[in-house]
Amino acid sequence: MYVLEGARLCGEAIEKYRNGELDIYAAFASEKALERYSQYIPTELFEDEKAVDFFTVSESVCDFMSGTKGSQGVFLIAKTDERILADADISAGKRCGKYIVLDNLQDPGNVGTILRTADAVGVDGVVMCNNCCELYNPKTIRSAMGSALRLNIYNAGELSEVCEVFAKAGVKTFAAVIDSDATSVAKCDFSGSCAVVIGNEGNGLLKEDADCCDEKITIKMHGNINSLNAAMAGGIILWEMFREDNGRDTKL
Template sequence: MQSNAVLSSKDNVNIKRYQKLAASKKARQADGLFVLEGARLIGDALLEHARLDCLMITESAVEKYPALLAQADLKEVRLLVISNELGARIAQTEQPQGVFAVCRMPRQASYRPVLKQGGHFLILHELQDPGNLGMILRTADALGIDGVFLCGCCDVYSPKVIRATMGSVFRVPLWQELDTDKLLAAMKAAGVHTYAAVIDPEARELRSCDFDGTAAVMIGNEGNGIPAQVADACDFRLTIRMQGHINSLNAAMAAGIILWELQGGQI
């Protein structure tokens, strides 16, 4: 993992690739790559055996993160030392640490065998806020959810979502499935009970749901919730009863409450 010279040109192919991947979902999907920034996030990626294509670190950061460099060296990750000016140029955080990486997206295996193994799952339907998606993945990680399905959501590999997950993106099993009907049919065939989280006084109150057996809860779009036809395709409709005049919660907050109940109020 040796780097012979300090990169200082903004036109360097590695710098241009990093910036393109950071800015473009299309480029990320085409190359199967995404970017990471920050020592903790990159350290988590290495600990969870994510495949790093390269590690870029500024001159001033080299002495600050010897453990990270040693960790990357053990994984035989290609190292590039870049100038402090280039680091400031490509950074997207308010207080950049001067540590960046390009990471390969994990290969997505079939989810059908996983569904047959039992467990508790989360389905996110057309969630569009990167902060919400990242926070929900952190919550799913903390509560030991067995897998998360993304149906038409914002790009989970965008820098904003990746930062919001605080490393949980490397620990939570993820599947992307644009065809919600196909997913629900596969769950039904595998004996998974599906629950649509809705704002409806006629729906089953969350605390009355026992979630026996294999179960999956669906959380909908921040503004529009779950479309009626999709909610109707689920086995059950559930709701969080609220007091006062409020009738809805932030998607990430609602997901946290529901996942806590899904896991039986235990970690």
């Protein structure tokens, strides 16, 4: 189980519950929140004894429960959706699939931000491998702003196993590295089925992991900067992956 906090996020989760796409065990809200965010919290949904348990709590309890300052006073406890990456999950055989792979990222804020960006551009799936931080970490869920509910997110072990699954499906894999000899993302051909691997914040991808991929790519930089925040790098790469899909000029 995990916790969802905030009116809009909980509202989206409730819609998924109504559609049978998410299991919710309990809901909590203050009286002020029920009045202020009534459009997101349909209390009639919780009146059935067989439905979700609903609790009205005080403002002070909300502050105690909250992981942030200035709580909106709305919380849900939901069931996690753990999916292990398998050959059948890759949609390359049906259409041009595009994926982002997170390898050993440890900052939940970075993971959440990448999920939000991946959702915005329209990736087919996100793979989390090599002991990435917990998807259901409250900070990850907050940073993702609902994208964790919408995306196809898979767990995996070693990156080599992930690359094998993609290779069988005809998905080309790209390792994002800091290497002047690697292909610039601005010149990379992302037109086919592909997956980009983003490595750990401090160490990047291990050489043996990068070597598992079909090609190495990099973000060319100027001046004294030789690396970017993982979420920022992921955002740039995701934009380039979908540049052609968005009808934009592929030549910079």
